[in-house]
Amino acid sequence: MTLKNSGLSGVWICAVLSLLPQGSLCQLKLTAAGPVHNSALVGDTVTLAVSYRGATNPALIWKKGSVPVVTWTIDSSTPPDIAPSMANVLRVSANGSLLFENVTLDYTSSYSVEMTKSGQGSATLNFTLTVYEKFENVTLSSQPDSAVEGSERFTLRFATARGVVQENKWFFNDTEIQSNSHYSVIQTSLVIHTPNRTDTGLYTLTLRNPFSSATVHAIITVLYGPDEPVLTLSPAQPFYVSGTSLHLSCRAEGLPPPAVTWMFGGKTLNNNNNDNAKGVLNLTDVQTSQDGVYTCSALNGQTSTSRQKNVTIKVYKRPKGSPVCSVRSLSDVHLQYECSWPGGAPEAVVTFPGLSNSSRAPGRLSLNVTATDSLSGTPVSCTASHPLQQGMCNITASAPIPFLPFLTFGVDLKGKIRVTMSCLSAVLPTPVVSWLRGTEAVSNGPMTSISSTQLTILDYNISTFLLHNYTCSCRNLLGVQKRQIQLLAPAISDSSLFTNQEGTVVTLTWEVPPTSIVTGFDVQMQGPDLGRSYRNDSRGTSRSNVFRTIQQKLGSARSADILSLDPKKTYKFRIVPKARLAEGEPSKVIQVGPGEGLSKSAIAGIAAGIPAAIILLLVPMGLIFLLIYKNDDNDQARYPATTDKGMKTKAELASNNIRMAGGQNTYHYLDQVPSERSMDLPTFVPPPPVRVATTV
Template sequence: MTWLDGFGRLRPVFLGILLSFSFQGVCCELVVSSAGPTWVNAIAGSNVTLAVSFSGAPDPAVTWFKGNLPVVTWTIGSSAPPDIANREVLRIEQNGSLTFVNVPLSSSSNYTVEMTKSGLGKAVIKFTLRVFEKIQDVTLSMQPDFVREGTDRFTLQYSILQGVVENQMWLFTGREIKTSSHYLVEQRSVVILKPNRNDTGRYTVSLTNPFNHVQAHMDVTVLYGPDEPALEARPSQSFYVLGESLSLSCRAEGFPQPTAEWEFGGQTLPDSREGVLNLTNVQTSQGGLYTCTLVNEQTNERRQKSMILNIYEKPPGNPICSVQSANGNVDLQYRCRWSGGTPQAQLSFPALSNTSSGAGNFNLTLAASDNLNGKTVTCMAVHPVEQNQCNVTALGPMEFLPTVGTTVDSEGKIVVAIHCVSAASPEAVVSWSKGSEAVASGITYQISSDTTQLKIRNYNVSNFFQQNYTCTCRNPLGTQRRQIQLQGPSISDSSLFPNQEGTIVTLTWEVPPTSVVTGFDIQMKGPDLLSRNRTQTRGTSDKYRTIQWKPGSARSTDVFVLDPNLTYRFRVIPRARMTEGEPSEVHRIGPGEGLSGPAIAGIAAGIPCSLLFLLLLAGLIYLCVYCNKNKSRQTRYPVSRAVEKAITTQSDPAPHNLLTGGLKSPPDYNRLQQTPSERSGALPTFVPPPPVRVATTV
């Protein structure tokens, strides 16, 4: 028998080993499923069944739970009676389903069925049962009995004679009321916060459950007023000359309509309840403070407002100064305003011009220059009764730092917002450019109304070579420019801080201010984490795997629960949606470096297997060559069976021809023992067997 024949007989053995490995891991599994809906609504007093079916194992043990409380326990097919908490209501079917007889309202709950079979684990399915009664006799009431505008709140609530409400809806004049800053929808009521006159109208409550729908209504009137009184003098003018006639009116909104009366000098003036006071042939002694009082006679609310009558009246308030850009953001326009009064106030800027002035509202336009930058200018306001002034300072744009923010819109696309604000007076106008091209507002780019913010929609984070944007803040006194080079997702720094026991680590990281980041993958390499009961879950990995995801605003995370006797490695991957940035520095925690036990065992088992495979392959090749040579060789000596002489073949480093076909010299086995770095070439593909003793017949 040749070696080839022996190798052929071993083939079925190898096939059997492969088949045995292929069928490992096959097992049965107990499966339970619902034979009907898992959310069941029932009317009180009816019969209802939570139906289940199972497969994968015969006669499993069944336990039904109401919430966390077991109510039925039984083994399917068992002759022993089931253990039932309430036999008047509950009944278990032969297939494990749970039936409620004359189901009461108290049976509304979450139910869980567990089926177990020894050696096959546990199967679980959950149900929700809700029991209802029909809603009857709904009435509405209000607290307090009447509503006044400006109070803290008023409440509408309903009561029912019978029934279970699944959904309630409150409506005001046909529109649904939802919880907001003005309304608070509670379980059986709606609260109107800070009621006002607009809350007057019809309120409706709509109550429903799966079996009927009922509505109830109430009309509510909110009492209000009086509002802020509106005082008016007719004829309307800033002052009155001695001997003229005029009338003062006082009106305000309210419900019911408020009444009015005038007071002057501490006395109530007659014939003024309608809110109108007529003055004829006025004298200087009638100048002064006039007060109007409005009264809501139902709520007793009072409002007062006063006015002053003068012969000469200065402009109200104080002068207002400002500076604005003019003529295409090239010139400065100084403004001073103090309108009203008789005569009108004369306004001027003495530090800017000695000849220009105006009455009431005065503007002065000058060419922008460096000497105006930071200079405080005073507006002088001159009136016969009073002199006043105001100040204004023009400033060129100051240095600033842009800010970059990243969000994801409703379509899952990246939106980058760049914000540039520079303190300046007049307010600086911001312009935007990308590279050397100006950016205009459109679909991709959106510039805010005040030009200080640029939004880049559907941002392409992979385009790293065209991410330079420039914002330029400009007013007539100067320009400030900042370039923003947007980066892809990246991390500038990271650190790892373990707790004292080595079971928890805190991983922190920093992001460059112009980096576009929407989230972070927290990755780990090493054994699986411990469970909460500090038992090691099976499995380990020599590759990084994501164990957490953090949003783009996060800068730290905690990892639980580590085994202090094992080695873990952590890193953070920044992301801009689907684009990954360069990982952070790898942080290692655990004992010293080295191979794990399973790795060492695998290497130890693999070395002899590899050597055996190489020897078998070399022997097979040698047999093939030997048989092929032997067929072509002729016998040169007569064969004699008398005497046998054992000759041991010896290796000779020099070439020789022992066979008719000739053989090459064997390879240098000492060279094969060298390390890969010591060899000058690749390993030989043919490895002959060690020297063999050959019997020669003489």
């Protein structure tokens, strides 16, 4: 049958694919297999159930709020990765559902699950879980302790030893209280605004959640009645310095004498001594947090009336440390000078007298001025004034100064060589860094990534990095500094070798040019295998004549330890720098072992034989001189041309400056990390070389 409509064709294709195995479905789909809003009692088992189709073995992430708590690939042999702090509660079922065992209050939150399958999309579901406890020991408290007619407010507040409230209701004489101008129902409190005698009565609170309920009662009596209070401060001052002490006194005439309480910030202050009953409030070591309005409340228990009066206390505190100055670039033409001196109460007034006599502000001042050459290198002062102290700071704006770039090298997860160049000229305002490749500006792209002060280049081919010179420019409104960077092929600039006294351990050290791209090193050796005797090994001779890799090091390494050497045998070492798979010119060859020179006994024998050898040579030399004198047809001495198949021309060396590693010994830096050993260099210093004259 032929389908005439393309849209209809798509429907048929998906319908057919839906009959295939699960891995062939059109798109990953995720649905809830239970309620998305869940309630539970502490200790219960809860399941946030999901189901999916359209993909096999999708990867899933469960999150509590925005924090991942479970990650897993369904049907994977690897167990789910569950946050350690939740491993005793959370479980994941085979279909990806999230299970809570013995759930606690801490798990009340929103949850989300995301499933992803490459090529088949992703899907997300959201859930909520609220965990409750049964109510225990519900109590009511009031603030202040007694309701006073004419006071600002009276508050009833409930508290529970255990239990999560889903709903609370307040009743007055069996009539439910609604928030209005007289009452405010706020979370755990009932506030009565400007209470009066009609508010005396029975107050009832009911609490409910899906698993329990509780009811408590309180009888409130509203009191009223004294004259206006008289307030006194001692010592009497316009303000108080932080750390000092003062006393507040409140007296009110009444019959019987009223009880006096002090309030600050809406809370009753208690002195915990008898002075409070006399209306005296003692403030010791006063702090800025105690700056504000204090209220004296006088309550007459007999007449059930109250009166209040306020007093304002000012507490000053010295600013922290010293003023701080800064400067930064603003737009393309302005410098923004900023000065601040925080921590004072009240805030210090700051100003830049050298820039403006009229600009000043409390705590912090920002002043914009046109950037000119005269400002470069010129200190600018900020003065700060506080009632308790004066301060000053200086800031100097200048053009960028010469700097040295900083380079790092590595290999990314895709196997590309990574070169990161950093440029920073430490001046104010902070310079803006830009980059050139040759003469062209560098921007973000597939091979390049630019941050505030860094340029990162990624490529598989080492030759790409060597084609261009890079220029780093640090620029601010007062000037510019440039630095050219020429990247070099992998190279070793210097190397050396140290041995221990026994001659069984050597330590190779080396250095690399600062701009040479190196991501790793091959430590190579020529000589017998380490720790093996060659008396009965026919392979020893052929292997000892070639360099072979015995260690591989990271690009950050600058030393290598070689163990298990035979002090009676000769070894040669060299280091090959690498940029991923590209090899640079090896370092100089360093030899260790008997082949380094003659033994002491050999030197002594040669020294003893030199006089005899000289005498023996005089006789044949005389005969040779006589024969040469008499021979009219003296032939010139002919010497065979010296050939050395091991020598390389400069052209060959240049062509081998970068050679690609191959064969079975190729080391992939992405697949493994070579063993790195770190140890102190041996204190042994090898003896100086001995020059020996040999007579033939």
